[in-house]
Amino acid sequence: MTSELIVFLVLSLVAISSALGMLFSRNAVYSALFLVLNFVTVAVFYLLLGAPFIAMAQITVYAGAIMVLFLFVIMLLGAESLAPAQSLPWQRPLAILLAVILAVESIYLVFARARSDLVVTAPDIAVNSMDNLREMAMTLFNQFLLPFEVTSILLLVAMVGAIVLTKQVKGEQR
């Protein structure tokens, strides 16, 4: 057993238990905190894979910005412990179906990998080199320019939408 495998196993244990904790805690704030722990664990996974940029971006964006906003909203609305809402009738069967599909797919992938004894290769040198940031920016702005720009427009639209929605409410009040 290599040290890397031990670290991986411990981390996966933390990730899975924090995800379960998120699902089963009664208090919304605790749920949010478990989710933060989960995000940080995933960031450490990225570090193990030799991708420090994505790890740091994961912490900054998800743990640092999005979850703080979640906590902010939960605290502002005082929604820590809402009474259990009326559950949607079609929600449970659909959730079970999707979960089964996901499980079957991942098991299939694991076995397919094992049979063709495809060794999981480390990311290529470009990602691991000292210049990993520059490489990534080059790929992002050359090879994936269109998806990148579309994403940015999507975000802009969402932002404008939020502003427009709040404006309308103000106008009606007057």
Place this chain on the structure above:
Amino acid sequence: MDWTIWLEWVLKGFILCLILLTGFAYLTWYERRALARMQVRVGPNRAGPQGLLQPIADAVKLIFKEELTPGRVYKVVFVLAPVFTVVPSLILAAVIPLGTSFNLFGREILLHISNINVGVLYIMSIASIAVYGIVLAGWSSNNKYAMLGGIRASAQMISYELALGFCFAIAIVMGNSMNLLDIVNAQKGIWFVVIQPVGALIFWIATLAEVNRAPFDMPEAEQELTAGFHSEYSGMKFALFFMAEYQKMIVICMIMATLFFGGYLGPGVDKFPLLGPVYLFGKVILLLFAMIWVRATWPRIRYDRLMAFGWKILLPLSLVVAFITAAGILLAQEFNNQLYFWSIPVLSIISAMVAVMFIYRDLRRKSHGRF
């Protein structure tokens, strides 16, 4: 791996923590003396010569104070919140280069704990995590004042993080790297504060808001919220919040010095690398003095104006300044003409003046000409 490398890492981390902790203790003394001097008072001068033993007396007092845990708090989070606040402020310092390297018993010792490739991003991510401690302290106290303090803290820190991020981007563009050591080395010829004074100023203001210092100490505004997020804390737990704030001040000043004021660079640092930490220390002391000076000078700003200032002035201005910097550097490289390069400070200062004009007009309109 060689065990001496581990020993070196542990020792360096230990020494850095010690420096930060001692720095915290003496920063309180420094601040009280400096504030007293500005307000024509004497300040603490009883314990030891010039009151130099005052921090030790304070520490002893805080350790022996009764620690009260109110009955209806969310206990686990209440106990963990001070820890969540202190830890980020300590580990932030890990990536800051204190110097190059020196020889000790024939062994080269690097003067930084870790020289990671994404140093600036590391600082950003840890700084964005730091808000949790304050928010959770406010929420877990189960007290309306503390809660309001926590909510204010989260809103304020998120808002000012944006402008802060653009200032980091400016430093990255000018240093052509995310590695802090490279950024410092890029300032060998000229400090970044000369090229981009407005960026440095925005960085300064945004960091004041990030560490909740006056005039942006809304989360603990005494006359509105008693003591804000730490109302319910006492004894050592309160001391941890206090410690986190002062350590953050020190670390933020170190980051500011590294990004804009040449870090450990100074005359003769190439020959005697041990001068590096000394120069950095001097710069940090000066920046800390500026922080204390700001606290002594400005009154606390009103909460809605704080938000308006962050979103309507600092964010657009930092966007414009970042654009000017990037464009100037690109044009200077493309046409090999230093004129474009020197248009960066000029254009940035002009845009900052426009921003100041907007603030002035807005304030005058709001006070109906009585401004």
